Amino acid sequence: MNTRIISNTKVFSWKHFFLQWEWMLVGLLVIIFMMNSSISPYFLNYTGISDATMTFLDKAFIVFPMVMIMIMREIDISVGSTVALSSVVMASLYNAGVPMIAAMGACLLVGALCGFFNGYLLVKYRTLSAVIVTLSTMILYRGIAYMILEDQSAGGFPTWFSFLGWGYVGPVPFILILFIIFAIGAVLLLQKTTFGRRVYAIGSNPVASRYSGIKVDRMKLIVFTLAGLMAAITAIFLTSRMGSTRPNVANMYELDVIAMVALGGISTAGGKGKMLGAILAVFVIGYLQYGLGLINIPAQVLLIVIGVLLIASVTVTNLRGKGKFQKKKSRKSVQKAS
């Protein structure tokens, strides 16, 4: 009885905390908008902002499954290579005479297969860590992409294909509409369904989950396959934006995605964090980059800013549940800031 009460209050308190974390991201977004419009006269311009949104949304599709993977205490660093491989397969098939729609289907299939293979390896060899497995497939998938295209690029897609990455439906970018639909779906899936609750359960305690009848292996296969599938969707948008592809595209995308998820408040220890946080983080990082880009700051400084932002966010998200240390750590963060 006693333990149940403790766990209840605990659940209640971090739930509370996360409510605040999402609000904090909203606050950050507001600050970034204010900062951007004060440092650049070009920021407050609808076309500019919507164009910028199209630029960073392509990789954001991978954020949805990455949130689930990280909540389940796993990680997938092969997604960037999966983007490259599925993009290269799509372009090669199209250039070989396959209709564009079928090539796009093949792209999704290849992506899903890449993800499934990651999941399969993890489930089959449980002693292997996800970092090692996906590091291996990261190299493998990129290698296959290079084998298919060598160091060449492939393109010449039909004109309608460029609509996906560049088109507007009325005043709204097409990619934004699709992203919002996916985002709503992802939030509902993780926060409102049994599937989502199982994801959290596995992250909180994989062993207990297994004993309580959750098919942990099947869940892993599903989320990793989803990650591959979303990487393929990213591949379609990215390829559409570039009009051609080559094996070195989407380099380091995995790190961008993991950064967004971490900033979104998903704990690296698993079991904690919300989809909405990660979605907000996509926009926080995206507009921060855009604003600093508008005043032409060097790329290296941009990296530093995002790195510091991440350290700050990870420090704060890891404070939760450790009430005792809060005072101490907050003092530390003050010192760091000064």
Next chain:
Amino acid sequence: MKKFGILGIVLTAILALLVACGDQGAAGGSEEGSGGDTGGGDDGDKRHAIVFKSTGNPFGEKLMEGFEDAVQEAGGEAILRAPEQPTVEGQIQIIEELISQQIDSLTIVGNDYDGLEPVLTKAMDRGIEVLSTDSAVNENSRMVHVNQADPEAIGRIQIEAVAEMIDYEGEIAVLSATSQASNQNLWIEWMKKELENADYENMELVEVTYGDDLRDKSVSETEALLQSYPDLKAIIAPTTVGIAAASKVITDKGLQGEVVVTGLGLPSEMAEYIQNEVSPWMYLWNPIELGYLAGYTAVALSDGEITGDVGDTFEAGDLGSYEVTETEDGTEVLLGDPFRFDIDNIDEWKDVY
């Protein structure tokens, strides 16, 4: 309440950080720019941007330096950008940011020939003059390309050089980059055409070998050449990695004076071998001049002095007058013959790039 306290502190810290970085960025920008305020809007000065392949590339830094000089001479403001990785995605993002800033011209050193077409077409639709330099983009993506030297001149001049070094007699070999590298292959084709000339009847090109622009592979390919052709007189390496590797092998084996090396090399890497006469002289274009010419081309385009059509002429500051010429894909402005580096001038260039 405690938690709110922490949130407040972190929020303030991040805000302070962002503002600090913003200031720093703006300061950096105006330092790089013409001294005016970078974000200051339309103050009459034209703004010309250049986007290089990636940051931290010495060649790129020199190129951008030349570009900045030219733009400032012409009274404009230069914006120098490069993604941190040499990717198309990074360049697209930067170009989008530049389009939002309503710049007057954009000079691109492309990471891909076709991949930037959609975003560059969009830039041109928004009234920005687009040109490429060094690494070209396709003709639909730009108005004109500012090229270093034409492939024919690069190919022929290396044969002329090697012939002079070995008195028009003996076996020569080529150590190239990868077998698919399009510019090297084109230059080698022109080398072969030049060799058909009767002046070179006593010279023989025995082999073209590929070091893949990797230092160790270039070294072992050079060693293989020396083994297979004991009478080899010269190695032409039309790639910066290859020429340095070949020169090192010749130096290490003590073959100075028996086998000469020439081709295209970076002065900083080749100074040692030019001074020990393994490579009497070699060539490369001058990245500062290339950037300078690109800067003046950008200014001329945005002033409406030229449109990028064949026959347009304009003044490029210290470099004199240039004309837009036709090539197989689109139009270009040609810097001129490759620059010769020898024992007399290597000292002043080895610290430059």
